[in-house]
Structure formats: structure tokens, C-alpha cells
Amino acid sequence: xxxxxxxxxxxxxxxKTGATWAAAMGEAEFEADLEAxxxxxxxxxxxxxxxTLDSAYDASARDGTAIGPISIIGVKTGTSAEPxxxxxxxxxxxxxxxxxxxxxxxxxxxxxxxxxxKLFNISFTTTVSSTxxxxxxxxxxxxKSTQQSPNANRYAFTLxxxxxxxxxxxxxxxxxxxxxxxxxxxxxxxxxxxxHDGQTGFYLNAVRAxxxxxxxxxxxxxxxxxxxxxxxxxxxxxxxxxxxxxxxNAATATxxxxxxxxxxxxxxxxxxxxxxxxxxxxxxxxxxxxxxxxDGVATTMPxxxxxxxxxxxxxxxxxxxxxxxxxxCINNALAAILGT
Amino acid sequence: MAMNEKxxxxxxxxxxxxxxxxxxxxxSEVICSCFYNEKPKSDSFxxxxxxxxxxxxxxxxIVIPKDCTVEGGCNRLIQVQKDGEDWLLDENLKxxxxxxxxxxxxxxxxxxxxxLPTSAKSVSVTQEKRQQxxxxxxxxxxxxxxxxxxx
Numbered sequence: 285x286x287x288x289x290x291x292x293x294x295x296x297x298x299x300k301t302g303a304t305w306a307a308a309m310g311e312a313e314f315e316a317d318l319e320a321x322x323x324x325x326x327x328x329x330x331x332x333x334x335x336t337l338d339s340a341y342d343a344s345a346r347d348g349t350a351i352g353p354i355s356i357i358g359v360k361t362g363t364s365a366e367p368x369x370x371x372x373x374x375x376x377x378x379x380x381x382x383x384x385x386x387x388x389x390x391x392x393x394x395x396x397x398x399x400x401x402k403l404f405n406i407s408f409t410t411t412v413s414s415t416x417x418x419x420x421x422x423x424x425x426x427x428k429s430t431q432q433s434p435n436a437n438r439y440a441f442t443l444x445x446x447x448x449x450x451x452x453x454x455x456x457x458x459x460x461x462x463x464x465x466x467x468x469x470x471x472x473x474x475x476x477x478x479x480h481d482g483q484t485g486f487y488l489n490a491v492r493a494x495x496x497x498x499x500x501x502x503x504x505x506x507x508x509x510x511x512x513x514x515x516x517x518x519x520x521x522x523x524x525x526x527x528x529x530x531x532x533n534a535a536t537a538t539x540x541x542x543x544x545x546x547x548x549x550x551x552x553x554x555x556x557x558x559x560x561x562x563x564x565x566x567x568x569x570x571x572x573x574x575x576x577x578x579d580g581v582a583t584t585m586p587x588x589x590x591x592x593x594x595x596x597x598x599x600x601x602x603x604x605x606x607x608x609x610x611x612x613c614i615n616n617a618l619a620a621i622l623g624t
Numbered sequence: 625m626a627m628n629e630k631x632x633x634x635x636x637x638x639x640x641x642x643x644x645x646x647x648x649x650x651x652s653e654v655i656c657s658c659f660y661n662e663k664p665k666s667d668s669f670x671x672x673x674x675x676x677x678x679x680x681x682x683x684x685x686i687v688i689p690k691d692c693t694v695e696g697g698c699n700r701l702i703q704v705q706k707d708g709e710d711w712l713l714d715e716n717l718k719x720x721x722x723x724x725x726x727x728x729x730x731x732x733x734x735x736x737x738x739x740l741p742t743s744a745k746s747v748s749v750t751q752e753k754r755q756q757x758x759x760x761x762x763x764x765x766x767x768x769x770x771x772x773x774x775x
Binding site: 294295311312333334335336337338339340342387389391392393394409411412413414432433434435436437439464470489490491513 | 746
């Protein structure tokens with residue numbers, strides 16, 4: 285069969301074939317199609333609203349391809365364009381706007397996708413131990429997973445090999461801090477993501493995982509945990525009010541550059557084994573504001589962070605961790621001179 | 625019967641409504657909402673409600689009021705066991721099989737309640753098994769990379 289464009293609303297409409305908005309699939313039809321009929325190149329436009337699951341979504345056997353991913357795209361409630369345009373895409377709340385993404389209310393029902401999916405503008409709430417699981421080569425953009433379980437050691441997102449999460453948010457129930465790992469990462473990349481109100485923000489469980497331009501807040505264990513592997517890139521992140529900022533364990537060949545650590549109560553960066561093959565540069569933080577900024581990290585040349593900056597980063601109180609004028613972090617990264 | 629606008633298409637996970645007025649519920653259709661609660665056989669709705677039809681709702685672990693009906697959806701008994709995962713229970717609240725049975729089979733884990741651990745695990749059995757598989761994969765990758773090194 286040829287790849288199809290399909291439409292989904294919480295209640296469905298008409299014949300519920302998904303061919304048009306007037307015949308949109310409901311939740312049950314969407315699940316059935318996803319699990320048994322999804323194929324490379326299919327696009328599902330999912331309108332805002334709540335989709336209550338009454339069984340697990342197991343699309344792990346339905347794969348897209350690198351040149352024909354299966355796309356599931358959240359759009360605003362009431363979208364009528366076929367296909368929807370960019371302005372119809374559902375928004376997240378990370379820039380202070382309304383969160384009008386469709387929400388898959390999973391409760392105890394697991395959700396797993398196969399290889400090569402594009403999940404855009406989708407929100408999940410879940411209580412399952414390891415959910416929103418992803419196969420190979422997936423892209424998540426503007427997605428959110430809220431782990432609602434009061435039980436410890438649960439995950440919010442499980443990112444498979446070569447999967448990317450861009451502008452995504454993962455959290456536990458705000459204030460409880462029991463969720464084990466918000467982003468559990470294989471050899472994957474998180475860019476512009478936000479992890480908060482859990483135990484560990486980013487759990488780097490495979491070589492070459494990357495955490496770039498992300499924010500971690502209110503984590504009761506650690507912002508980033510590098511687990512016994514190598515080649516991690518941890519670049520341009522803000523880690524605020526966590527117990528530990530970055531847990532290196534014995535990770536090797538890891539790059540930790542230009543991260544801002546503030547308000548970590550136990551350690552800024554801690555390595556259980558001092559591993560001088562790693563590289564630290566232009567990070568911001570000090571003992572006075574992170575208790576022990578460099579625990580298990582060399583403090584002598586050439587292995588130390590030679591250009592660390594220190595002091596109050598001067599967050600401007602807008603709740604977004606923006607930097608106020610005079611912050612020692614402004615213009616503290618690489619000053620490149622390009623070609624002249 | 626009219627759709628109950630207030631309580632349809634909503635996420636009420638872990639919430640209870642014991643202190644709401646029965647009139648908010650009576651003789652209405654509650655469609656596609658999630659009322660899941662962690663504790664099996666939870667009373668979630670106010671005493672005395674009647675004529676409510678729950679259509680395609682998640683009512684796992686929820687006691688259905690006797691004068692109400694259910695159409696589609698789910699109303700299972702589920703509880704986290706000492707292996708750290710959700711299991712389906714029988715009426716006596718004894719575990720029967722893992723809720724995500726397919727995942728257990730895929731990972732080669734026993735789906736028999738007899739195999740459940742006697743003490744609680746800090747990491748669930750499926751997470752533990754996946755970790756073992758991932759560790760083995762990482763070791764294989766490292767071995768291949770070492771073998772393919774230019775040296």
C-alpha cells in the first residue's frame with residue numbers, strides 16, 4: 285500500500301477511516317491502525333485533546349525507514365487544513381505559551397514505537413516503568429512525557445539508538461522527585477530539552493550519547509549521569525538546583541564544555557574515578573555555590589578546566605534561567621574570530 | 625443520554641471524586657476519560673451516583689458504582705509487584721500475569737507469579753534485563769571498534 289496521510293481526533297468523526305478530518309479516526313482506530321497498518325511514509329495528524337488508552341500501544345513491530353519515517357504530528361484542536369500547515373502545529377509550554385499538544389493518557393499502559401518515527405508536538409502522561417520507548421533513528425520534537433507514578437525508578441522517555449529529542453520536556457509529578465530517569469538515552473542526542481522534578485535528568489547509557497543546550501532543574505539525584513561508557517558530549521547545558529550536576533562515574537573520552545552549574549547541593553561534577561582523558565573547558569560554577577564543584581576531577585593543568593568561570597550567574601528571576609546584565613556567564617564562551 | 629462535558633475526555637489519573645455531588649454525574653455519559661488509581665479496588669466516585677455510562681474509559685483499579693454501566697475501555701485490577709512492574713491481579717488481589725506480558729516474553733522473563741521475587745527490587749526486572757542487554761551490546765561495540773582501529 286502507498287503511504288497515507290491520516291487524521292485523528294479524540295472522538296473521531298464520520299466513518300472514522302482517517303482519510304479526512306470529517307472522517308477522522310478516534311483513539312481506538314488510531315491504535316489499531318498504528319499497531320497493524322502503519323507503514324513507511326505514513327503521516328498521522330493528531331488533533332489536540334486527551335486520548336485515553338485502554339490497552340498498551342505496541343507499534344514496535346511497525347517500522348518506518350530512513351527515507352520514509354512514520355510521522356505522528358500533534359496539531360491544534362479545530363485544525364481543518366488538509367494537510368495542516370506549520371501554524372496549525374500544536375505548541376508546547378516551554379516558551380510560556382499555552383500547551384495545546386494532544387495528550388496520550390497512558391496510565392498503566394505502555395507505549396512503544398518501532399524504528400524511524402517522527403513524533404512531533406505530542407504529550408504523554410504515564411505510570412509505566414519504562415514507557416514512550418523508541419526504536420532506532422527516531423526524532424522527537426516538542427514532545428513531553430510526565431511520569432505520574434509515585435513509585436521510584438521509573439522512566440519518562442526511553443531513547444533508542446540514533447534517536448534525537450529536540451525541544452522536549454520530561455518530568456515527574458512536580459515536587460515528588462521520584463522518577464528514576466527522565467531521559468534514558470542509548471546512543472542518542474538531546475538538544476534544547478528540559479528535565480525537571482525527578483531523580484536523574486539524563487541517563488547516558490551508551491557510548492556517544494550527547495546532551496546539548498539542555499536545562500535540568502530540581503533533580504534529587506543528578507542532572508546528567510554518564511554510565512560506564514565513553515565518548516559523551518555534554519555541551520552548553522544549564523543545571524540548576526540539583527543534588528549533583530554531572531555524575532561522570534568513570535566515563536572516558538567525554539567532553540564537558542560550557543555548562544552552567546548553579547545550586548547543586550552535593551557536587552557540581554563528580555567522577556568516582558579521576559579520568560584525565562576527559563576534557564573540561566569554559567564551564568561555570570564553584571564550590572561556594574555547588575558545595576564541591578570538581579569532585580574527582582583534576583585541578584591541575586593540563587587536565588583541569590583552565591577557563592572555568594565562577595560566582596553568582598545572576599539569573600534574572602524570570603523563571604527561565606535567563607542571565608541578567610553583568611552575569612559572568614555572558615560572553616564567556618569561545619570568542620571565535622572567523623576568517624578576518 | 626447526554627455526554628458529561630465536565631468529566632469526559634479528561635485525565636483524572638490518581639484523582640478521586642468522593643466529595644463531588646452525585647448530581648454532577650447522574651444519568652450522563654462519561655466518555656474516554658482516565659480514572660486510573662494506584663490502589664486496586666479504589667472507590668473513586670461519590671456514593672449514590674446512578675445512571676452513569678462510562679464509555680471507553682480507563683477504570684483500572686476503580687470500583688464501578690452499582691447503578692452505573694461500562695461500555696468498552698478497561699477495568700482491570702493492577703498493582704506493582706516486588707519485581708517493580710505492574711501485574712494483573714485476580715479478584716483476591718493475587719498477581720496473575722504481568723500487564724505488559726509481551727515485553728516479558730520478548731525479554732525472556734518468566735510470566736509466572738511463582739517467579740516473582742520475595743523482596744522488592746530497586747530496579748524493575750525489565751529495566752534490569754534491558755540494562756544487561758545494553759551492557760552486552762556496548763561490550764560488543766567496543767570489541768568491534770577495537771578490532772577495527774587503525775592500529
